[in-house]
Every structure is written in C-alpha cells, then in structure tokens.
Amino acid sequence: MARELLKGNVAIAEAALRAGVEAYFGYPITPQTELLEHLALRMPELGRVFLQAESEIAAINMVYGSACTGTRTMTSSSGPGISLMQEGMSYIAGSEVPAVIVDVMRGGPGLGNILPSQGDYFQVTRSAGHGDYHPIVLAPASVQEAIDFTMLAFDLAEKYRHLVIVAADGMIGQMMEPAELPPMRPLPTKRPDWALTGADERPKRVISSIYMSAEAAERFNLKVQARLKEIRRNEQRSTEYETDDARLLVVGYGSAGRIAHSAVVAAREKGLKVGLFRPQTLYPFPEASLSKIISRIQGCLVVEMNAGQMIEDVQLVAAGQVPVRFYGRMGGVVPVPEEVLAAIEQAYDSMSELSLAAPA
Template sequence: MSRELLKGNVAIAEAALRAGMYAYFGYPITPQTELLEHLARRMPELGRVFLQAESEIAAINMVYGAACAGVRTMTSSSSPGISLMQEGLSYIAASDLPCVVVDVMRGGPGLGNILPSQGDYFQVTRSAGHGDYHPIVLAPASVQEAVDLTVLAFDLADQYRHLVILAADGLIGQMMEPAELPPMRDLPTERPDYALTGAKGRPPRRIASFYLQAEAEEAYNQKIQARLARIRQSEQRSVEYFTDDAQILVVGYGSAGRIALSAVQQLREQGLPVGLFRPITLYPFPEARLRALTAQAAAILVVEMNAGQMLEDVRLVVAERVPVHFYGRMGGAVPMPEEIVNALRQILQTEVLS
C-alpha cells in the first residue's frame, strides 16, 4: 500500500468500508457530508447497503436495526445531528450492540456554525443518551490517525459489543493530507450468536432493553458497569511528546493537541522544559499515564477548542497535586500555536521560574 492525498471525511469513509462495514445510514450535515457522499458511491459498488435517512433520528435507528442483524454498521454526523441521535444511541447501548458513530464536531451550542470545534466532549464521553453508559471515544489528530482509529473502532465495538464514537473535529474532516488506507478485509461469513436472522432450528432471539423490576434493571446495569471497568482497564490510549523531563505538561487531543505540539516544539527549541500528553481515547480517559506524568510536573496546561470540558477529567486525575491551567477557544475559533506559546510562557514565569 502507498500513501495518497486524502480528505479526512473521505478517508474515514473508505477506511470504514475496508474494515468490513456492511451497512451505512446517514443524513447530510456539514462538516461531515463528504463522508456520506463517498459511501453513496462506494457501498453500492461493493453490493453493500447505503441509505440516506430522513433524519439523524431515523439514521441511528436504521443502524440499530442493522446492528440487530449482526453486521458491521455505522453512521456519521456532526454535533447537532449527534444531539438528535441520543435516543437511538441509548437503545443501542442498552442492547449490547456494537456499532460505530463518527462525530465530525462543529461549533455550538444550538445551530452554532460549521467550523471546527471540540464542544461535543461532554456529549460523547459522558453518556449515550439517558442512563448510565459511556461509549468508547477515539480522537484522531491527523487524517492517518483517523483512518487507523476507524479500523480500531470497528474492532473494539465487536470485541466489547459496545458503542464506539470516533470524535473528529471539523479540521480533521475537512483537511487533506497524505495517508495510507488499510487493506480491504473480507466480510465475515457468519453472523454473531445474538443476531436476529430468523428462528430457524433454534429458539427465538430477542433484543430489548425493558426491565420492569428494579432488581433486574440494576443487575443489567451492573453488567454494563463491569464491562466499562474492563474497558477502562485495557483500552486507555495516549501519545506523549517530550514528556521525559517536562516540567510543564500540555494536555490536548485531536486538532488542539496537534496545534499544541507545534507550540511545545517551538519552546523546546528554546530549551524550555515543556511536553505534550495527547489522549487518543477520550473514554476511557488515559488516567494511568497522566497520573504518572503528573508526579514530575510543576504545572499542567489543558488546551481545547471548547470552554474546558476535558479539563474536568484532567482535574479529577490531578486531584490538585499541581496547578491546572486552561487555554481554550470556542465557537469554531482555532487556536494558533503562538497563543499556546504565550500561555505556556506565562505559566513558566509564575509556576516554574519563580
């Protein structure tokens, strides 16, 4: 395989079908529409299912139906569309079904705008609609990482029978850069043992999430919580840059993390002891590594394209052992590396050099 110049949305779409996605249902919304458009052409070419739904609500319920049939299935949208999908996500979560949802985040709240944002951190990490649940959430910082994490998303979804959200921001969806696509995988020849395929030669299977008795509902919730504990144990992912001797640690994910890396590199060239911790999994939050790095840091700077959402997870891990600062831009504004450099210089003066 070789590298090609690819737009993020198209790369995610192509990676998904190569990872064995058999059915896609979606609804147009900027800045993710190229993803739907690519699949509108490619899925029928491969004899697979593509359908433009009448709404995001219908799209996620079509995904729910296809997931019940035991095939790899996906939808994609952007922030307001993900808001609409919360109902279906909750049912999928409560039915132990695997599926992948791509959120190419845009500015909010409300209709907001179509510019890059990370304002969905709460929406995607805290729950899937109502009830106690967390999707697995993956945050790419480049087109190549978006490709790799799309494949991983399908594998994790099947491994845990769990909802996986690829949380890309509008920058990742819209930018073009070189990336290598994965090889085309064969579709599985058999359906999983929960799939609704008709009760031929076996008892009927039922997929539902309705428990009238509190004890039964609580017991089911405990099963979800046990699975989440396994996920937290095994699936924390992050990358680190210049962290060996960093006294100031920047924490940022996705595009904000990538921009922060430019700032960190600039300051390193000037001999200043800064490093970057970039979470790949937003849920499970990579708390084990962050806790270890916190032991050596004098201060932490969280950088996000929102008002400070992951900031809460960082504070939970750091537990006031070191000062935690925040630099964020909102509403579709993207920080420049210089803004982060300035924020770091201020912290260096007050927390490290003083």
C-alpha cells in the first residue's frame, strides 16, 4: 500500500479499525479529538459500534463491559480524561480482559493546556489505577509507529489478556507525516473461551475483580505478577542510534526521542561520541538493552517533555554506574533540537571533567 500523508490521530484510528476494533467508547478531548471523529465516521460505515459516552467514566466502564464479552474494544483520551478512567482501568486489569487505551498526552497538571507533553509517564507506567499491576505501555515517535503500535496493542492485549496503553502526545496526534497503513484484518470469528457470551448451552462463566479472602486475592496477584514477569521477558522494545562507540547516551521516547535524534545527529557532526536510546515500550521498560549500553558508556542524558519521570527508570538500570543528567521542558513547550544539543554539549563537557578527574 502506498505511503500517504496522515495525521497521527487519524492514523491511530484507522490502524485500530484495520486491527479489527469492533467497539469504541469515548468522550472528546483535545488533542485527541480527531481520533474519535474518524471512528465516528468509519465505525458505522463498517457496521461496528461507536458510542460517544456522557463522560470518560462512563466510556471506560463501557469498555470494561464490552471487553468482557470478548469484543475487541478501545477508548482514547488525554490526561484529564485518563485520570477519570483510572478506576475502570484497574477493574479491567483486575478482571483479566484485554482492552486498548490511547492517551494523547497534553500539558498538566490539572486542566493544564492542550499542548504536547509527556507528563503522564508515571500515571500510565506505574499503575494506571489502584492496585498492584502495570499496563503494557507503547510509545510511538512517528505517525508510522503510531500505526504499528496500535496494531501491536491489540495483539498484546489479547495475548496477555491485559490492558495496553498507547502513550502518544499532542505532537504525534496533531502532526501529519508520510506513513503506510496495513491492510484490513478480518474480524474474529469466534469469542475466546473466557468471554461472556450467554450461557445457554454451556456452564456459566464469571468475570469479576473481587476476591473476598486475602488468600484468594494474593493468589490472583501472584498470577498477575507472573504474567507481568513474562511480559517483561518477552516484550521489551527499543531502538538505538550510534551507540557502538558512544561515550554519552541520550535516552528519550516518543516526541522527545525523535527531537533528541536530530540533536544526536548534530552532536556527531561536531565530533562528539553521542548515541541515542529510544524506548518504544515504557512498560516493560527496555532494561536489558539499556543495561548493555550503560556498561560501556560514561554518562547518560535523559530528555523528556516533563519534569523528569522516565529518568527514574533509567536510574534504576544505571544503578549508580554512570551519572544520569536530565533535560526537560514542561507545560506544553516542545524542545527544539538546538536546545537539546546544548544540553548534550554541557553533559559531554561535565563528563570529560569527571573522567579527567578520576584516577587512572
């Protein structure tokens, strides 16, 4: 299929459609509204369910109900709406039903603004609701990745019967870029063996997230933890650029990652040995690949469009082996490559001073 100029939000919606999403429940919020608009147009054309709920709380609980029937289901929102969805997200995780949620992040906290941000990193990677679990989190850095990761999100959700969040931001959602859409996938012909489909001619099935006894709840938690361990083993994804001989490693994801890429190219042109590590999964964090690189570099610079959130995951991997510095912009300010380059040069200089000062 030919490459087209596609807007991120529309590309995600169309990719979800081609991945076979059968039901969408949502509530409009900038900067993701075109996603909902595109599905409002396309879902009825294909005889699928599009429903604009009265609120994000209603939408996520509709997602929960729909997912319980084994129907391929999604919603999308941005920070304030994602906050309202927390309880429902935890219930979905506690019920082991697959669902896909897209968070097109905007400036916060509070009502904040509608401009691009990565301020929801903690919210989406640490728990996404109460209780003891992590959703799988995918972070696209281009419109093409937004398409690919949306397709992947449905696969992972169904493979692990787990919640998957695609964490984009206003820049990825609003920009147009050449990208290629995959062909339309066939819809599932039969429902999974756990789905609530009506118990006319079979024993009844129950989906719930309530465990009255501590022992039963712990057994369930152990099962969730075992699944998360498997996810951590199988699903870490990342890309690298010029890391082989790098002394300084820049780490950034999504929009910040692609902006950092330009800054790393410019730093290389100046002769600095700098590489880029871009996590594509935020949970599981790609610690195996990062750890290998960290063992051979002298310093890290984490770049984010927030006050420093993923830096905690980088610090856990670095475990004090190398200094980890930070450069970030907040509140919807998108850093340009020139200022990231300046931060790289500063980090590089201080690293050289450190290694000069270190005993031979």
